[in-house]
Amino acid sequence: MTAHQKILVRKVAAHGFVVCFLILVLVPFVMVISASFRQGDFAPSRLLPDKVSLDHWKFVLGIPYQEVVNPATGETRTIKAGTPPLLWFWNSIKISLISSAGIIFLSSTAAYAFARLRFKFRTSTLGALLILQMFPMVLSLVAYYVILDFTGQHLKWFGLNTQAGLIMVYLGGISNYIWMIKGYFETIPATMEESARIDGASQFQTFVRILLPMSLPIFAVVFILSFISYMSEYPVASVVLQSSDNWTLAVGANSFLYEQEKLWGRFAALAVLSGVPITVVFLLCQRFVIGGLTSGGVKE
Amino acid sequence: MSEGSVEIKDLVKTYTDDRGRPTFTAVKNISLHIEDGEFMVLVGPSGCGKSTTLRMVAGLEKITSGTISIGERVVNELEPKDRGIAMVFQNYALYPHMTIFNNMAFGLQLAKKKKDFISDTVGRTSKALGLDHMLERKPHALSGGQRQRVALGRAIVRSPKVFLFDEPLSNLDAKMRVQMRSEISKLHAQLGNTMIYVTHDQVEAMTMGDRICVMRDGLIMQVADPLNLYRQPDNLFVAGFIGSPPMNLLKGKVQRRDGSLFFTEATEKNPLNIPLKGKLEPLASKYIDKDIIFGIRPEHLSDEVKDPAHVPVTSTVEIAEPMGSESLVYLKAGTANLIARIHGEHLFHLGEQVTVQFNLDKVSLFDAATENVIR
Secondary structure, eight states: OOHHHHHHHHHHHHHHHHHHHHHHHHHHHHHHHHHHHBSSOOOOSSSSOSSBOOHHHHHHTTOOEEEEEETTTTEEEEEOOSSOHHHHHHHHHHHHHHHHHHHHHHHHHHHHHHHHOOOTTHHHHHHHHHHHTTSOGGGGHHHHHHHHHHHHHHOGGGSTTOHHHHHHHHHTOOHHHHHHHHHHHTTSOTHHHHHHHHTTOOHHHIIIIIIHHHTHHHHHHHHHHHHHHHHSOOHHHHHHOOSTTTOOHHHHHHTTBOSSOBOHHHHHHHHHHHHHHHHHHHHHHHTTOOSOTTBTTBOO | OOTTOEEEEEEEEEEEOTTSOEEEEEEEEEEEEEOTTOEEEEEOSTTSSHHHHHHHHHTSSOOSEEEEEETTEEOTTSOGGGTTEEEEOTTOOOOTTSOHHHHHHHHHHHTTOOHHHHHHHHHHHHHHTTOGGGTTSOGGGSOHHHHHHHHHHHHHHTOOSEEEEESTTTTSOHHHHHHHHHHHHHHHHHHOOEEEEEESOHHHHHHHOSEEEEEETTEEEEEEOHHHHHHSOSBHHHHHHSSSSOOEEEEEEEEEETTEEEEEESOSSSOOEEEOOTTHHHHHGGGBTSEEEEEEOGGGEESSOOSTTEEEEEEEEEEEEEOSSEEEEEEEETTEEEEEEEETTSOOOTTOEEEEEEEGGGOEEEETTTOBBOO
């Protein structure tokens, strides 16, 4: 084999691997999209639907449509969702946006303290946070339930089956974001903040006017990550939110998968729908994920 | 008027870890008085505590013990902004997301000064610094020298009583450094403010300072004006640190032979012997048979006899660096290595035998045990 052939073989092998991997990633995605356009709710036997139907999408978007009840007589009935799935969609966006914004606020202030201030038990607290984040949120489901049940007895809007309650639970999951942001803060030289302090800025002014503008990239990343995770979070939401008009998209979608009948079509349509806000948020935030925000401030 | 004077008394800085356990003492009890309008340079090798001292004056580091007063007022617990200081950092520390104008105006804006006053002050200062045509730019569009000038301007607009400089020139290239050096000196002459300037570069220290404070390991080794520091070092460290090339330092003993005193190099064979005459005699007489260090600056070794204070020493040329106006000649005398700064008319050759004349009037003797100069 000549050197030329060797390179060719290597190229073919590498491309082959990448193509296989792409198929592995893309096929489920295509299946979900195709399931949302396929007539009926059967487990998909082929990749592309043989009969295209917009019924599932109509259902999800709250548009009434006719369904054949008896193929022999051609008898039909009108179908419309009880709770409009678009409400779940809206709930999800609302909860994810508020939670993500809250997470940015809480984790950036906490990270500032950990990165810049010196206080007792700083390192041990950081270590504790690191360990805590290793346990999934689901493990404390029972605790969340009991706590929200308790708070709900005193504050109606802040108990079980309230979106405020769910947001509060979500805000608890910030430890890994604290670590991420702290890591970023530590790459920013402290002299700029010291200089601001000499200029007369308070700790808070320094944080807001000097450090925050330089930290937009990490905030964008944290916002994207937390938005995605809360858009698709199921276990906690399914326990906290009980009435269907409070549900998020993930809980709502799951409600179509009955033990006796799994309505894959509607489920798939909702799944595709949930991708829309994620994409929008990603595109918006991506603009802030740029380097060089600190360039020129200090000599590296 | 003494509102710009700085009084440092028994200052100690011990760093602690998170639990408050001491880890490292950077400044070990120093006291220093800086006159109003004085240009004081803190100089020393890295880790000597000079920057820590400056940062404590600025209020960026907590003081472990001791007091710092600026203009009669103890500032230990005051916030940096209330101390009447401004600081220029080594890495400029500009605000990268703000324009040059806003960088300079930031302090005034925080102090809620009137808009007219701010634009007027910033305008005047930027003009004086040659920055007026780039006020709308951001720091990344500026060169290193311009950035440091912005940092300087930001300090000036605050009209502080005391300017603090933390190695402001060490990030600039050699040419820019020389230029900025004279600019800062001019600024000092114009404004007449107290300035405290930290550097590890002894040339900067010598050329800029009214007085120089040499530090080592958290202690002050000597405080003096540049020439006194150079001519009369208090101890071995200052003698070796100030001056380039450094002072020749020879280890040896004082010995009495035939009624006269000699410095004898501490070596078995072929030791260098230098008679200790004139003003050195009474100093050396207290150290007979004791270890001393004999120090002489390179320019006090010459190849011609000028007056009776000169004593001849035979030596061999090891390396000669002719620089035009003068030559640096590396010599071997006995087992000692010497550097001589000799005028440039004569070209020295490797291995050449030279009789160098030691100017005994300019010699410093140090106690080898305490490392202090013998007076």
